[in-house]
Each structure stands twice: as C-alpha cells, then as structure tokens.
Amino acid sequence: MHPLPELTAFLEGLPEPHILLDTQYRILAANAAYRRQFSAQGSVVGRTCHEVSHHFAVPCDQAGESCPLAQSLHSGQRERVLHLHHTPRGEAYVNIELSPLPGPQGGPGFFVEKMESLRMAGAQPEAAALIGRSGAFQRMLALVARVAPSSANVLLLGESGTGKELVARAVHEASNRAGHALVAVDCASLPETLFESELFGHERGAFTGATHARDGLVEAANGGTLLIDEVGDIPLAMQVKLLRLLETGTYRRVGSTELRHADIRVVSATHRDLAAMVDERRFREDLYYRLSTFPIALPPLRERTGDIALLVPALLARVAAPRQFSVSPAALALLERQPFPGNVRELRNLLERTTLLCDGNCIEIEHVQLALDTGLRSPKALAPADCAPARMPVPTQPLHDNALRQALARHHGSRAELASQLGISERSLYRRLRELKTPGASPSAIGSS
Incomplete structure (x- = not known):
C-alpha cells in the first residue's frame, strides 16, 4: 500500500520534521525538514524510524523506551511521547506526536509522525539549562x-x-x-x-x-x-x-x-x-x-542515576570560566558516590570549591576529596562534640504542635535561636506560637534577641 501523492505533498510543505510510517515502522515519506535533520545518514525512505532516529535495531518499546506507534496500534488514537533522538548536534530531546490514518479496511493504514525539538533541555553538557x-x-x-x-x-x-x-x-x-x-x-x-x-x-x-x-x-x-x-x-x-x-x-x-x-x-x-x-x-x-x-x-540528585557525569562539565563551565577543566575518571567516580543532600546546588558549590583547590587543568580525586574535607558537612570541619553546643535536630517533616511544645520545653534561649534550630523562619515561629494558644507559649514567652 502506497501513500497518496497529495498526502506526501502536504507533509513536504510543513515547517516541522514529519514522516509517514507504515505499521512495520518503515518510513514511506519524509519531508524536507526531516531530511535536513538526518541528511548525514543519507536516504531515510525505506528504513525504520527507530534505526534512523535512535540507531536501534528493534522498535523503541523493545529497547526500553516508549513507542508512540505501538501505543497507537493498541489505542487507535493519537499518541505523544518524549524521546531522546540522535541529531547532527548530538542527542537531543524531541516531542513526538503520532497520528493514525485509517486504511481501506478501517484499521490503521499509515501514521503521520511530527517531531518538535525541546530547546529547554538536552542530554549534552553544553546543550541547555x-x-x-x-x-x-x-x-x-x-x-x-x-x-x-x-x-x-x-x-x-x-x-x-x-x-x-x-x-x-x-x-x-x-x-x-x-x-x-x-x-x-x-x-x-x-x-x-x-x-x-x-x-x-x-x-x-x-x-x-x-x-x-x-x-x-x-x-x-x-x-x-x-x-x-x-x-x-x-x-x-x-x-x-x-x-x-x-x-x-x-x-x-x-x-x-x-x-x-x-x-x-x-x-x-x-x-x-x-x-x-x-x-x-x-x-x-x-x-x-x-x-x-x-x-x-522534581527528582533529587540521588535518584538521577548517571546524570552527575553530564552535570559536572556543564557546571564547571559556569563556575570556573574562563578556565577549562577536565575531570579524571577516579574524581568523577568519587563525585558519583556522594549523597548530595543539597542536590545540584550542593554539587555546584563543591565543584566551585574544587576548582579553587586545583592549580592545573585536570581535577583529580585528591582535589575532590580535599573539597569534601573542607566542606561544612565534613566531620573534620565540625567542632568537637565536647565543645559544640547541643542543638535540637532540624525536622525534615512539617512541625506539629506536640513537637513544638517539646521544643519550647527544652529551649531557654532567644526566639531567633529556636527558629534556627527548628529549621523555620523567625516569622513562621512567631505565627506558630500564636496559633498554639497554650500557657507559656505566647511569643513574649521567648526572648526576641
């Protein structure tokens, strides 16, 4: 079954990359915008879409990705997914919108696939924010x-x-x-x-x-x-x-x-x-x-397996310009083992500190270790336990009334100190004390300085 010439001519005039597919993932027609994007690979007509855009030997859903064509065959409706495509500029995120066209027997005969690049994101260190x-x-x-x-x-x-x-x-x-x-x-x-x-x-x-x-x-x-x-x-x-x-x-x-x-x-x-x-x-x-x-x-950095290797060169370019750094495999491995509770912001700060401790152009494992040792989270940077004042733990969950009452019973300092220990602003603490409405819990019961 061949596509109508009128359909091929219509796709040719569209500004976004479009292709026409059959049910076996074969490209039957590709407009000029698509051909320009994949011109380095030669002719694309007659090849499968997953071979051209992903360099896969099998359809996307058999290679760990979502496949809009497989989804459309199942639903009979238009489908939309986000894919990571190979382009002349490297890997880039692309929005895929696939629409089924009915065949002579009523079922899907062809599929029109539209591609729209996402300028806001990428899988390359220099690609986007x-x-x-x-x-x-x-x-x-x-x-x-x-x-x-x-x-x-x-x-x-x-x-x-x-x-x-x-x-x-x-x-x-x-x-x-x-x-x-x-x-x-x-x-x-x-x-x-x-x-x-x-x-x-x-x-x-x-x-x-x-x-x-x-x-x-x-x-x-x-x-x-x-x-x-x-x-x-x-x-x-x-x-x-x-x-x-x-x-x-x-x-x-x-x-x-x-x-x-x-x-x-x-x-x-x-x-x-x-x-x-x-x-x-x-x-x-x-x-x-x-x-x-x-x-x-938004996922924390600890759940973004493999992304540190992409983030490190991009962040180094931002914090160390005009100096240019490379990172040794051992140094990168040490970075990837860190929990980074402060997420990307903490990684950025650590890298900036590392560049200041590195005199050359290659960041080695000892530079990263030294930056970790001088950080606030390093045990070496903290006061000994017998010298440090006791602090109540900062709650990771919302502060409930009972927890606030217990904190008030233990605390004898200023309101600012209590707010800092609870991990909330002084204004929020004042408001919570007013809401609590218990004897001895009025804002004036705690010093303001």
Whole structure:
C-alpha cells in the first residue's frame, strides 16, 4: 500500500520534521525538514524510524523506551511521547506526536509522525539549562513538555537545590508567554508587612514611607509568568488575596480601591509538604487546589542515576570560566558516590570549591576529596562534640504542635535561636506560637534577641 501523492505533498510543505510510517515502522515519506535533520545518514525512505532516529535495531518499546506507534496500534488514537533522538548536534530531546490514518479496511493504514525539538533541555553538557538523561529526569521533563504550552497553573515540588527555578523558566520559555517577562517573588525573604505591597504594589501615601506609587510584581508579570517561590511561606492573611487573584484575575494596590486586572500564568514552587500544611490548617485548602492544577515532582540528585557525569562539565563551565577543566575518571567516580543532600546546588558549590583547590587543568580525586574535607558537612570541619553546643535536630517533616511544645520545653534561649534550630523562619515561629494558644507559649514567652 502506497501513500497518496497529495498526502506526501502536504507533509513536504510543513515547517516541522514529519514522516509517514507504515505499521512495520518503515518510513514511506519524509519531508524536507526531516531530511535536513538526518541528511548525514543519507536516504531515510525505506528504513525504520527507530534505526534512523535512535540507531536501534528493534522498535523503541523493545529497547526500553516508549513507542508512540505501538501505543497507537493498541489505542487507535493519537499518541505523544518524549524521546531522546540522535541529531547532527548530538542527542537531543524531541516531542513526538503520532497520528493514525485509517486504511481501506478501517484499521490503521499509515501514521503521520511530527517531531518538535525541546530547546529547554538536552542530554549534552553544553546543550541547555536543564541537563540529564536518567529515567527520573526524563519522566519529569515529559511532564514539563506536556504542560508548558497550556495555561494551567503549575506546582513544582522538590527538595532544596533540585532546580525548581530552572524548571519554572523552562515552563515559561516553552509557553506562548515566552515573549513576556518571567517575574519571581521569593515568599521566604519577604517580611509579612511588605508582602502585599511587593506583590500588588501601592499608592502614594498608602503607608509611612510610601512617597510615590509603585507597581507590584503582579503588574510586572502581566502577559507573562509569575513564579511564586517558596509558596509554603505565604502568610495566611495573604493567601486569601492570592486566591482572589487566581480565581478572578483581579487585585488592588495597597491604599487603592481601584480593581486592576492581571493576565498572568502562575508557577509556584516549594520544598514543603503543602498537603500536610493543609491538614494542619497552615495553608488554605482552596488555594492549594488552585495552585496545584498540574503538580510536577522534581527528582533529587540521588535518584538521577548517571546524570552527575553530564552535570559536572556543564557546571564547571559556569563556575570556573574562563578556565577549562577536565575531570579524571577516579574524581568523577568519587563525585558519583556522594549523597548530595543539597542536590545540584550542593554539587555546584563543591565543584566551585574544587576548582579553587586545583592549580592545573585536570581535577583529580585528591582535589575532590580535599573539597569534601573542607566542606561544612565534613566531620573534620565540625567542632568537637565536647565543645559544640547541643542543638535540637532540624525536622525534615512539617512541625506539629506536640513537637513544638517539646521544643519550647527544652529551649531557654532567644526566639531567633529556636527558629534556627527548628529549621523555620523567625516569622513562621512567631505565627506558630500564636496559633498554639497554650500557657507559656505566647511569643513574649521567648526572648526576641
């Protein structure tokens, strides 16, 4: 069975790479954009798609990848997957969209496959901001690629240092808002008294020191994307006003009665367990559901097997320029054995410290070991146990009321010291003490200095 000439001519005029396949994965036609992409391999017509794009001898689903053609044969519908293709520039991530065309007997006869390269990510150290090829990374990237072109609100969940801001930028740049601004608001660094003014702006005379009117971050993001970083730190009073913005697209400047409109897409990020905070009534349930239309979990570095080898040269190029470094196999193996609880941020810091300890152009295992030994997490860098003051452990889970009461009973220092030991901000501690409402738990019961 041969494709209609009209169909082949239609594909030829499309700007994105397209091919026409039969049910045996054979390429029956390829448009100019596809031929240009794979011109180094000679003629592609008559060969299988998995041979050309993946250098596989068998279909993708038999080589550990998802195969849109196999999925379409099973479902009878259009299928979309993210693949890692061989290109003249090396391996690159490509969105594959495959549509079945009915044959004379009613079943699928041909398949049209469209390819769209992802500029926001790659599997090469020099390719893009988001770098990786592990299964955990690819699953995360597939979700980013699927949601980015839409207008849905995105909630990025992950440990500190996993690259939430980079993923937020990738979502923005792959959307139809890429021509407008991506504006970030860091909820953890904003005092509660300034939060509303920073977000929505204020009028002249709205409060002491407001000598002139000022636009807020929402206004700066109009037409683009607003990144709400550390959204779990938003004060409860402000959560109501943020909810109104998300539900109606309207807000008011501080000191104004005028209702303003904002055309924004919201991407929020947090390392906290928002669902647990909802259960503890420290985060509004309605706001949680508004923000988490499309949640994406960012994998920690320890789950990204093999990605350190890709990240190391890319990070070295960023932290050590204009110096150029190579990394010995032994040094790379030592890096790959580290747990990196601080994730990519910790790896970056370690590499920068390593380059400062290396006088040559090749990083050896002794340079990495010395950088590890001088790090804060190294036992050699810590004070002896008999000299170090006792500290309560920083909780890895949300701080419950009983845990806070126990911490209060043990603590005799300042409020700032207690907040630091609990791993929360002083403002959050003050708010939790007010919510606790138990004798001796008032904010004034602990020194403020």
